[in-house]
Amino acid sequence: QRFRFCGDLDCPDWVLAEISTLAKISSVKLKLICAQVLRDLLGEPMEYEKILKLTSDAKLESGDVKATIAVLGFILSSAAKHNVDSESLSSELQQLGLPKEHASGLCRSYEEKQSSLQDSLRACSLRLSQLGLVRWRVDYTLSSSELQEVNEPLVHLTFNVQNRECGRTTAVSMTLSADKFRVLLAELKQAQTLMNTLL
Amino acid sequence: MLLVLSADHRAHLGCLPRAGGAAVGELGRLALEQLRRGAAPRACEAAARKLNIDVDTIQHGVEGLTYLLTESSKLMISEIDFQDSIHVLGFSDELNKSLLQLYLDNRKEIRTILGELAPRLPSYHSLEWRLDVQLASRSLRQQIKPAVTMKLHLNQNEDQTAQVLQTDPATLLHLIQQLEQALGEMKTNHCRRIVRNMK
Numbered sequence: 001q002r003f004r005f006c007g008d009l010d011c012p013d014w015v016l017a018e019i020s021t022l023a024k025i026s027s028v029k030l031k032l033i034c035a036q037v038l039r040d041l042l043g044e045p046m047e048y049e050k051i052l053k054l055t056s057d058a059k060l061e062s063g064d065v066k067a068t069i070a071v072l073g074f075i076l077s078s079a080a081k082h083n084v085d086s087e088s089l090s091s092e093l094q095q096l097g098l099p100k101e102h103a104s105g106l107c108r109s110y111e112e113k114q115s116s117l118q119d120s121l122r123a124c125s126l127r128l129s130q131l132g133l134v135r136w137r138v139d140y141t142l143s144s145s146e147l148q149e150v151n152e153p154l155v156h157l158t159f160n161v162q163n164r165e166c167g168r169t170t171a172v173s174m175t176l177s178a179d180k181f182r183v184l185l186a187e188l189k190q191a192q193t194l195m196n197t198l199l
Numbered sequence: 200m201l202l203v204l205s206a207d208h209r210a211h212l213g214c215l216p217r218a219g220g221a222a223v224g225e226l227g228r229l230a231l232e233q234l235r236r237g238a239a240p241r242a243c244e245a246a247a248r249k250l251n252i253d254v255d256t257i258q259h260g261v262e263g264l265t266y267l268l269t270e271s272s273k274l275m276i277s278e279i280d281f282q283d284s285i286h287v288l289g290f291s292d293e294l295n296k297s298l299l300q301l302y303l304d305n306r307k308e309i310r311t312i313l314g315e316l317a318p319r320l321p322s323y324h325s326l327e328w329r330l331d332v333q334l335a336s337r338s339l340r341q342q343i344k345p346a347v348t349m350k351l352h353l354n355q356n357e358d359q360t361a362q363v364l365q366t367d368p369a370t371l372l373h374l375i376q377q378l379e380q381a382l383g384e385m386k387t388n389h390c391r392r393i394v395r396n397m398k
Contacts, residue, residue: 126329126350128363187337194335 003092005079011096018071019097021064029054031105037072038113042120076110080118086111132160132169155181200276202267202284209288211263214256216290222250223294226257227301230264234312264301271302272309321355347371 002008006015022030033051040046055065079089086107093103137156144150159172176184204212215223225246232239243261247254271281281302285295326349333344344367351362366374384390 126327126348128348128350191335191337194340198334 001095003095004082005075005084005089005092007078007082012074014067015071015074016096018067019093021060021068022071022102023097023099024058024060025055025068025102026057027099027101027105029057030102031109033068034072034076034106034109037069038076038109038117040069041073041077042113042116072106075106076117077121079110080114080121083118086114127164129164130162132162134159153178200274201280202270202274202276204267204284204287208263208266211259212267212288214252214260215264216294218250218252218260220293220297222246222252223297225250226260226264227297229257229261230268231305231308233261233265234269234309267298268302268305268309269313272306273313275306275310278303319356321353321360324352324354324359326351 001010003011006012025033033054036046036051051069052065055068060068075089075093084092089110090103090107093106094100098106135158139154139156141150141152141154155176155178157174157176160169161172162169215226218226229239229242229246232242240258243257244254247257250257267285271284276284278299281299282295285298290298328350329348331346331348333342333346335342347366347368349364349366351364353360353362385394
């Protein structure tokens, strides 16, 4: 059976197995655990001790607590990935055997944070490099060893390129004459016009 | 298959009968800790003080036990072979029995540790991907060129490397087809026969 929140594929076996563990926790506590898992997915620190306290009533072992966090993380991030609205998510979770109150609590937490979740996922999508700072300086060459009167302007450009995987910034420097700089600027303006037609 | 113990090895293990029964247990524990975590000179010094034997003898005894256990576990020798191999050391029956028990209790764990020492090729860790469409370039406007950019994360002995690859959809489909063919090979009669015989 196909599920939208799994990307129109079958639901993974481990998720099916953990649904019954989720049902052991009360629906109110599940909503609070969801809030913590959402904090972790959004890059904020997750308070693991709070989750341990919330699951202590259901008498879950430490392996079950970790499985609960994992399955909630999967459901929430996968639903955001495939842009599933909260009502479809609720009905699909109920089809998998999650009780109605649990599903609606989970989906209400999901709905509040859906767009922030999608923004955060968009930001960590694959990206090879990123432009940081651009620095420039305009000089005027008066004279050189080759020619006594040069009298030409010169542009120094430095691009700070951030490498996503190691977080290092490389500085790429170049010097351009006025004509070359005009060509560069014209080409970049053309690219900008094209980008603006897509926005 | 019998273990052949060198003269040095026998000399190192020679301290065991002098140390007494309780000491053998202590030395056995030190030997296992050395296998799990590496040499611990301070623990040997503490044991030397407690058992009233000098540090070097303790150190040699622990190393001798470690080597005896790893060689026996590596070759997976049977109980009788182990008993015959240590018989040449001329220890008391009680000592032989405790050594045999030490070997049998920890054989499986030692084999797991030894298994992790084999050299490894880079293995798959994760794959990030992105689907782009090139609309225009400096030389040509009004294009539609889809491309899939992938970042393959590999793991080699706790070293993480990443490889960036790019492909067009046709090559990607070919890649998927080849990988599915490779998976399909497992279902042929030839592979099934071999797998059955290995079990």
